[in-house]
Amino acid sequence: MLDKVYFGGTYAYKNFINDDERLELEEWILSKKELMTFSRPINSEEDQYTPGLKRHFKVLHPDDKKPEIFHRVRNKLLDLENITNPLPAPGNLDWIGIVGEGAYVEPHCDANFPNYYTVRYNLLVSFPDAGGRPIYGDEILPVEEKMLWRCDAGIVKHSSEIVKGDKLRINLSYGFSFEF
Numbered sequence: 001m002l003d004k005v006y007f008g009g010t011y012a013y014k015n016f017i018n019d020d021e022r023l024e025l026e027e028w029i030l031s032k033k034e035l036m037t038f039s040r041p042i043n044s045e046e047d048q049y050t051p052g053l054k055r056h057f058k059v060l061h062p063d064d065k066k067p068e069i070f071h072r073v074r075n076k077l078l079d080l081e082n083i084t085n086p087l088p089a090p091g092n093l094d095w096i097g098i099v100g101e102g103a104y105v106e107p108h109c110d111a112n113f114p115n116y117y118t119v120r121y122n123l124l125v126s127f128p129d130a131g132g133r134p135i136y137g138d139e140i141l142p143v144e145e146k147m148l149w150r151c152d153a154g155i156v157k158h159s160s161e162i163v164k165g166d167k168l169r170i171n172l173s174y175g176f177s178f179e180f
Protein backbone atom coordinates (compact mmCIF):
# COMPACT_ATOMS: atom_id res chain seq x y z
CA MET A 1 0.00 0.00 0.00
CA LEU A 2 1.22 3.44 -0.87
CA ASP A 3 1.46 5.92 1.95
CA LYS A 4 -0.54 9.01 0.94
CA VAL A 5 0.30 12.14 2.91
CA TYR A 6 -1.38 15.54 2.96
CA PHE A 7 0.43 18.86 3.40
CA GLY A 8 0.26 22.47 2.27
CA GLY A 9 -3.10 22.12 0.55
CA THR A 10 -1.96 19.23 -1.60
CA TYR A 11 -0.84 15.62 -1.22
CA ALA A 12 1.91 13.19 -2.06
CA TYR A 13 2.70 9.49 -2.20
CA LYS A 14 5.73 8.33 -0.27
CA ASN A 15 8.11 5.86 -1.93
CA PHE A 16 6.25 5.98 -5.22
CA ILE A 17 9.24 4.19 -6.73
CA ASN A 18 11.62 1.68 -5.18
CA ASP A 19 15.41 2.04 -5.00
CA ASP A 20 16.06 0.16 -8.24
CA GLU A 21 13.53 2.27 -10.12
CA ARG A 22 15.02 5.41 -8.62
CA LEU A 23 18.47 4.45 -9.87
CA GLU A 24 17.16 3.59 -13.32
CA LEU A 25 15.41 6.94 -13.63
CA GLU A 26 18.41 8.81 -12.27
CA GLU A 27 20.74 7.21 -14.82
CA TRP A 28 18.36 8.00 -17.66
CA ILE A 29 17.90 11.64 -16.64
CA LEU A 30 21.61 12.22 -16.02
CA SER A 31 22.37 10.72 -19.44
CA LYS A 32 20.27 13.51 -20.98
CA LYS A 33 22.11 16.29 -19.20
CA GLU A 34 24.06 17.38 -22.27
CA LEU A 35 20.79 17.76 -24.19
CA MET A 36 19.25 19.88 -21.49
CA THR A 37 19.14 23.61 -21.81
CA PHE A 38 17.35 26.75 -20.87
CA SER A 39 17.71 28.00 -24.41
CA ARG A 40 14.24 29.53 -24.23
CA PRO A 41 14.30 31.33 -20.89
CA ILE A 42 11.03 31.41 -19.04
CA ASN A 43 9.84 33.29 -15.98
CA SER A 44 12.94 35.55 -16.07
CA GLU A 45 14.67 33.07 -13.81
CA GLU A 46 18.01 34.62 -12.98
CA ASP A 47 19.85 31.40 -12.29
CA GLN A 48 19.37 30.33 -15.90
CA TYR A 49 22.07 32.81 -16.81
CA THR A 50 24.67 32.05 -14.15
CA PRO A 51 27.96 30.47 -15.24
CA GLY A 52 27.84 26.70 -15.29
CA LEU A 53 24.12 26.55 -16.01
CA LYS A 54 22.99 25.22 -12.69
CA ARG A 55 19.51 24.36 -13.87
CA HIS A 56 19.04 21.81 -16.60
CA PHE A 57 15.69 21.18 -18.16
CA LYS A 58 14.30 19.12 -21.02
CA VAL A 59 10.75 18.86 -22.30
CA LEU A 60 9.76 15.30 -23.22
CA HIS A 61 7.90 15.42 -26.51
CA PRO A 62 5.44 12.69 -27.49
CA ASP A 63 7.82 11.33 -30.13
CA ASP A 64 10.90 11.33 -27.89
CA LYS A 65 12.21 7.90 -27.02
CA LYS A 66 11.68 7.22 -23.33
CA PRO A 67 12.62 4.22 -21.21
CA GLU A 68 9.98 1.70 -20.30
CA ILE A 69 10.07 2.87 -16.69
CA PHE A 70 8.83 6.32 -17.74
CA HIS A 71 5.63 4.70 -19.01
CA ARG A 72 5.35 2.29 -16.10
CA VAL A 73 5.47 5.13 -13.56
CA ARG A 74 3.02 7.17 -15.64
CA ASN A 75 0.55 4.28 -15.83
CA LYS A 76 0.76 3.76 -12.09
CA LEU A 77 0.02 7.45 -11.58
CA LEU A 78 -2.94 7.41 -13.99
CA ASP A 79 -4.43 4.41 -12.17
CA LEU A 80 -3.94 5.85 -8.74
CA GLU A 81 -5.32 9.28 -9.59
CA ASN A 82 -8.15 7.96 -11.74
CA ILE A 83 -7.05 9.92 -14.78
CA THR A 84 -8.98 8.14 -17.51
CA ASN A 85 -8.60 10.71 -20.27
CA PRO A 86 -5.15 12.26 -19.86
CA LEU A 87 -4.78 15.55 -21.71
CA PRO A 88 -1.29 17.06 -21.98
CA ALA A 89 -0.20 20.21 -20.21
CA PRO A 90 0.49 23.17 -22.51
CA GLY A 91 4.06 24.16 -23.32
CA ASN A 92 6.24 22.04 -21.10
CA LEU A 93 4.23 18.78 -21.46
CA ASP A 94 6.21 16.26 -19.38
CA TRP A 95 9.75 17.20 -18.48
CA ILE A 96 12.93 16.16 -16.71
CA GLY A 97 15.10 18.55 -14.75
CA ILE A 98 18.28 18.76 -12.72
CA VAL A 99 19.01 21.54 -10.23
CA GLY A 100 22.43 21.94 -8.63
CA GLU A 101 23.82 23.86 -5.69
CA GLY A 102 22.90 27.53 -5.58
CA ALA A 103 20.00 27.25 -8.02
CA TYR A 104 16.27 27.35 -7.42
CA VAL A 105 12.91 27.80 -9.09
CA GLU A 106 11.57 31.34 -9.03
CA PRO A 107 7.89 31.89 -8.16
CA HIS A 108 5.53 31.36 -11.07
CA CYS A 109 2.35 29.67 -12.25
CA ASP A 110 2.37 27.38 -15.28
CA ALA A 111 0.38 28.19 -18.43
CA ASN A 112 -3.15 26.83 -18.81
CA PHE A 113 -5.29 25.94 -21.79
CA PRO A 114 -8.60 27.88 -21.84
CA ASN A 115 -11.13 26.22 -19.48
CA TYR A 116 -8.43 23.88 -18.14
CA TYR A 117 -5.84 24.13 -15.40
CA THR A 118 -2.43 22.53 -15.45
CA VAL A 119 -1.63 19.90 -12.83
CA ARG A 120 1.85 18.44 -12.51
CA TYR A 121 2.82 15.27 -10.67
CA ASN A 122 6.44 15.66 -9.68
CA LEU A 123 8.56 12.64 -8.87
CA LEU A 124 11.65 13.43 -6.82
CA VAL A 125 14.21 11.07 -8.27
CA SER A 126 17.01 12.67 -6.26
CA PHE A 127 16.62 15.15 -3.44
CA PRO A 128 19.37 17.35 -1.98
CA ASP A 129 20.62 17.02 1.58
CA ALA A 130 19.56 20.62 2.27
CA GLY A 131 17.33 23.15 0.57
CA GLY A 132 15.42 22.44 -2.62
CA ARG A 133 12.02 21.99 -0.98
CA PRO A 134 9.03 23.21 -3.00
CA ILE A 135 7.32 26.39 -1.87
CA TYR A 136 3.66 25.95 -2.75
CA GLY A 137 1.44 28.95 -2.18
CA ASP A 138 2.88 30.14 1.15
CA GLU A 139 4.03 26.78 2.46
CA ILE A 140 7.26 24.88 2.31
CA LEU A 141 6.44 21.25 1.55
CA PRO A 142 8.21 18.50 3.53
CA VAL A 143 8.89 16.34 0.50
CA GLU A 144 11.30 13.40 0.32
CA GLU A 145 13.27 11.55 -2.30
CA LYS A 146 11.16 8.98 -4.22
CA MET A 147 8.00 10.92 -3.38
CA LEU A 148 5.43 11.86 -6.02
CA TRP A 149 3.65 15.12 -5.12
CA ARG A 150 0.79 16.89 -6.81
CA CYS A 151 1.30 20.50 -7.90
CA ASP A 152 -1.74 22.39 -9.21
CA ALA A 153 0.78 24.39 -11.19
CA GLY A 154 -1.66 26.42 -13.26
CA ILE A 155 -3.48 27.91 -10.27
CA VAL A 156 -1.09 27.84 -7.27
CA LYS A 157 2.07 29.93 -7.33
CA HIS A 158 5.10 27.72 -6.76
CA SER A 159 8.86 27.98 -6.47
CA SER A 160 11.63 26.25 -4.56
CA GLU A 161 14.24 26.86 -1.93
CA ILE A 162 17.83 27.22 -3.10
CA VAL A 163 19.57 23.84 -3.37
CA LYS A 164 22.44 23.46 -0.91
CA GLY A 165 25.23 20.93 -1.10
CA ASP A 166 26.52 18.59 -3.79
CA LYS A 167 23.54 16.30 -4.08
CA LEU A 168 21.39 17.16 -7.09
CA ARG A 169 17.69 17.77 -7.17
CA ILE A 170 16.41 15.59 -10.01
CA ASN A 171 12.75 15.80 -10.98
CA LEU A 172 10.51 13.96 -13.40
CA SER A 173 7.36 15.97 -13.98
CA TYR A 174 4.21 14.55 -15.57
CA GLY A 175 1.88 17.30 -16.74
CA PHE A 176 -1.88 17.20 -17.41
CA SER A 177 -4.73 19.55 -18.20
CA PHE A 178 -7.74 19.14 -15.92
CA GLU A 179 -11.09 20.70 -16.75
CA PHE A 180 -12.29 23.45 -14.39
Ligand SMILES: [Fe+2]
Binds near residue numbers: 108109110
Ligand atom coordinates in the same frame (compact mmCIF):
# COMPACT_ATOMS: atom_id res chain seq x y z
FE1 LIG B 1 5.97 25.35 -12.69
